[in-house]
Amino acid sequence: MELEVRHLRALCAIADTGSLHKAARQLGMSQPSLTTQLRRIENALGAELFARGRTGCRPTALGRSVLTRARPLVDGMAALVTETRAEAARADGPRLRVGSTASRALPGWLRRLRARFPGTDVGLRVDVSARTLLREVAAGRLDVAFVHEVEGSPLHVPEGLEHRLLVAREPQFVSLSPAHPAAARPVVDLADLARDHWMVDPAVDGEWDGLRRVLTAAGIDPPLLHGDYHTAASLIALGEAVAPCQPTSVPREDLAVRPLRGDPLAVRLLLYARPTTPLTPLHATLAEAYREAAHRAPPYRAWLHAGGTAPPCLPGTDGGRAGRQ
Known part of the structure; x- marks a missing residue:
């Protein structure tokens, strides 16, 4: 060999x-x-x-x-x-190489980028690892990366990258079966899920550590399952597990999405690029797309209007409380 x-x-x-x-x-x-x-x-x-x-x-x-x-x-x-791809891009026309961790704001962002930069070939790479995407930006293989940073688990950011903050603290909700007793309430206590199997993807940077810290602080030591979130959705629908999820997740007939009382789980949403990449228009279009995704998710919309703190990209209502992946 x-x-x-x-x-x-x-x-x-x-x-x-x-x-x-x-x-x-x-x-x-x-x-x-x-x-x-x-x-x-x-x-x-x-x-x-x-x-x-x-x-x-x-x-x-x-x-x-x-x-x-x-x-x-x-x-x-x-x-x-x-370098070869860059030369080809210069010959074929402008390109924008976008990287992102999973987000329901992505479709709206790509649509806006293509409208904002007509004639530009907008490419996308989605990866579960924010650190991997940041390394790709630093190496010049991506122009910009939209990533999340789990609270309490800072990302290692390569030198020389610039960033813009999208959301300082986005609460993470929980996904559970509609038949789960806790799904009957608009807000779920962690104690209500103490006996459930929690599923987490260990490949997502900081996800496992963040969840473990929160559960330990709540005095809960539930059984854990490790796997990707596509598999998790199937198990949750069958009542075999619960899992953290983005607040922009839209409930389905077989999946309920609820906020956790006190918002113990949270992430920061950030946009990174090299200094040569103009972040202002990229951030503006992403903020619009995120706002759209937030208002399309009924649980998140209800959380915001009930007093959740509005992220920077969303104009507040009711004195700063309002409308937030």
Whole structure:
């Protein structure tokens, strides 16, 4: 087996994330496929490159040596691809490469960007990891990234990036089965969910740590499930789990969305770019799209009118209380 750039990229991703699961998500492949690929690489080299344990994957001494040689090659190839694409973009017309963590404001934002910048090819990359998107912006592979930062779990932001704040504190709601007893109330107490299985995606930066802190502070130690939120929706609909969700989530016939009393879970919403990217029009169009998404979500709209603090992008009503992914 001859090592290729894709193999070296996989090794770097495993080292950067410290997890086969997170690295697979970052690379856009399944964890079993990445595990098989790593095993083949190690077999080809005749030694283990990573020590696997309950806390993740750590490079062995040989792994660190291989990574020292691999990173310049991976970075060089990435730079080559970026420069080639930039030259092609200059020849074909302007491009705007947008990155984002999941948000229901995205469709409205893309629509507004295309209207605001006619003739510009607006591309999109969605990733569960805000840190990954910020690295892509710093490397020049994305022009702008819309990310969320879990309260109490600050993001590591590469040097040289500028940002604009969209929402200083967005409350996280809970998604549960409509048949759950707590769904009969407009606001849910954490204690009402103490015996439920909570599902969280460990690949989302800070999500697991933030939820654990809040549950521990409330004196709750419920059983936890780890998985992506698409899988979570199926389990929630069956009454097998509950999960944090964005307040802009729109209830479905099989899913109820409720605010948590006291808003113990929260995130900051931020827009990052390099200094050469004009943030003002990007922020303005995103704020409009977020406002639209907020008012389309009945639970969020009710929360805002009941006294929730309006985020910066939404004009307040009733003396600053009003209308907020």
